[in-house]
Each structure stands twice: as C-alpha cells, then as structure tokens.
Amino acid sequence: MRKQQPKKIPLAPDPKFKDPLVTRFVNCMMWDGKKSIALNIFYDALDKVEKNLNEPGYDVWKRAMDNVTPSVEVRSRRIGGATFQIPSEVRADRKISLTIKWLIRYSRERNGKTMADKLSNEIIAASKGEGNAVKKKDDTHRMADANKAFAHFKV
Numbered sequence: 780m781r782k783q784q785p786k787k788i789p790l791a792p793d794p795k796f797k798d799p800l801v802t803r804f805v806n807c808m809m810w811d812g813k814k815s816i817a818l819n820i821f822y823d824a825l826d827k828v829e830k831n832l833n834e835p836g837y838d839v840w841k842r843a844m845d846n847v848t849p850s851v852e853v854r855s856r857r858i859g860g861a862t863f864q865i866p867s868e869v870r871a872d873r874k875i876s877l878t879i880k881w882l883i884r885y886s887r888e889r890n891g892k893t894m895a896d897k898l899s900n901e902i903i904a905a906s907k908g909e910g911n912a913v914k915k916k917d918d919t920h921r922m923a924d925a926n927k928a929f930a931h932f933k934v
Contacts, residue, residue: 795822796837800844800875807879808898823895828902836902843905847912848878851923856932865932866923878912885911 793801801821809817825836832839853864869877882901888911891897904910 793818798837803875804879804883808883808894820894820898823893824898824902827895827899831899831903832906839906840902843882843902843912844878846905846908847881847916848874849916849919850874852877852919853922853926858932863929863932864922864926865929866926867933881912881915885915 790799790802790806792799793805795801805814805817805821808821825840827836828839829836849869851866852869854867855862856865857863882905883898886894886898886901889897889900891900901910901912905912
C-alpha cells in the first residue's frame with residue numbers, strides 16, 4: 780500500500796476563459812485524446828447557448844453546473860449480512876466529477892445532430908433547473924433523504 784497520496788497535478792486553464800474547470804470538463808468530454816475537437820465542441824455549444832438565451836454562454840454553463848451539483852449521495856455498506864444505503868456528504872472534488880459526468884452523459888443521450896447541439900440543449904435545460912442531469916441530482920437527493928434512517932451507520 781502507498782505511504783503517501785499522489786500529488787494532484789494542477790490543470791492548465793483553457794485558452795478562451797482561462798478557467799481550469801473548463802479544461803476538466805473538456806478532458807472528460809474528450810474521446811481518443813482529441814482535445815482540440817472537444818474544445819471546439821464545447822466552445823460551439825456555448826456559442827449556441829449565447830445565441831439562444833442572449834446572455835453569456837459561460838455564465839449559463841456555470842449556472843447549469845451549480846444546478847447539477849449534488850450535495851449528498853448514498854453509499855452501500857454491508858452490516859451484519861444486510862446491505863444498507865447510507866447517505867453521506869459528497870466531497871468537493873467528487874461533486875465536480877459527478878456534475879461533469881452527468882452533464883456529458885445526458886448530453887450524449889439527447890436527440891440532436893451534433894454533440895455541440897446536444898451539449899448546448901442540456902446546458903440550457905440544466906441552467907433552468909430541468910433536464911436529465913438535474914433529474915439525476917434530484918433522484919440522488921431523494922434517495923439520500925429516503926435512507927436517512929440509516930445515517931447513524933456512517934463511518
């Protein structure tokens with residue numbers, strides 16, 4: 780086993796918004812190491828958001844990220860032969876990871892011609908507090924709320 784946790788390598792900020800969170804989002808969206816294509820898809824999506832809503836696409840994306848970010852989740856824990864779903868707080872780093880994963884996953888599942896269209900539609904829906912990514916967050920919170928009776932099993 781490791782003696783020390785490996786150091787987190789800081790992400791380089793993206794060229795347009797100078798935000799490492801955008802780089803992280805693009806890295807998760809990227810396939811086969813094609814970062815320039817992923818960046819173009821992300822920027823196109825934000826341009827389409829800007830065109831549709833007449834407000835800065837970056838701000839809408841930030842609002843969408845806030846609306847999708849979970850604060851609690853359930854974790855399975857085996858106690859005496861039975862498996863319990865135990866609600867627990869989500870770590871800050873995991874919050875961002877879950878948010879990004881859900882936004883990208885539900886964007887890919889959407890109907891649309893290009894990934895930029897799908898992503899822009901999901902960002903717009905999430906910024907308004909609707910869409911599948913927000914629904915996933917609500918389901919996660921509802922599940923944690925339903926299982927709060929088992930919260931005393933928390934480690």
